[in-house]
Amino acid sequence: MPSRSDQTRQRVVEAAIGLLTRGGRDAVTTRAVAEAAGLQPPAIYRLFGDKDGLLDAVAEHGFTAFLASKRIDPDPPDPIADLRAGWDVAIEFGLANPALYTLMYAEPTRAESAAFRTGMGVLMGRIRRLAAGGWLRVDEELAAQIIHATARGAVLTWLSLPEERRDPALLTTLRESMVAAVTVDQPAVRGSGPAGAARALRAALPEQTLLSEAEQRLLTEWLGRLATDD
Incomplete structure (x- = not known):
């Protein structure tokens, strides 16, 4: 079972993706993401270091989702x-x-x-x-x-x-x-x-x-x- 920290990270990433989808990259501010995830802005820095760390986590989520969409036939x-x-x-x-x-x-x-x-x-x-x-x-x-x-x-x-x-x-x-x-x-x-x-x-x-x-x-x-x- 994912830890509470992992669950919070996932919630933040999903909130960031929602803002990204609706408003583009400029909409993904630490304050807006924290508000969408129901957290205080300092929590974003504790979890991801800075905004770039958050964007990297969002990108990693995207690569993981893309990988899951691949149909793999070994032969x-x-x-x-x-x-x-x-x-x-x-x-x-x-x-x-x-x-x-x-x-x-x-x-x-x-x-x-x-x-x-x-x-x-x-x-x-x-x-x-x-x-x-x-x-x-x-x-x-x-x-x-x-x-x-x-x-x-x-x-x-x-x-x-x-x-x-x-x-x-x-x-x-x-x-x-x-x-x-x-x-x-x-x-x-x-x-x-x-x-x-x-x-x-x-x-x-x-x-x-x-x-x-x-x-x-x-x-x-x-x-x-x-x-x-x-």
Whole structure:
């Protein structure tokens, strides 16, 4: 059972999210949050340190909620369809929670959030399955950056547009551009070139136990070179 302090923190965070949703970031003052949560302003400082600490807690709550919305299939029948579905979930969350989403991604340091890192782990799992199947066109890290950047850019661009200019084709086009940028039309491991096979083998390395740690590091380096030699 959560402690009284944890319950109070949760109440404050929920009050801050309510103010954020209704009035934007400027509405989230320590005095307004304390009043909405039924507390005195000094309690906010005791619980969160300062307003920035409170906003960080609100962002962490957002990342946790986003993580809970992800649909995770450890063995999808179609990994590219799974990639599209994951991207769509990110867009849906952003459009449903515009003020919270904007706060979540307003500060680069929020990438240190535990829930954010867990969410990125889910994304890397999707990417690793693509690589293992020979579907990945680019390096895994670059693929993650492209997927994350296109989703975030799509949401923030959509929210910046007047409602009459919001064309759903924007989201569809960005998603398909992302898919084309990070995946190939046919699994590369079926081809004669070494790059796709190297990406697939490198993705499978963490699953093997025959090589020593030093051997695995060396092979990973070699495969990394081959994987970029398209």
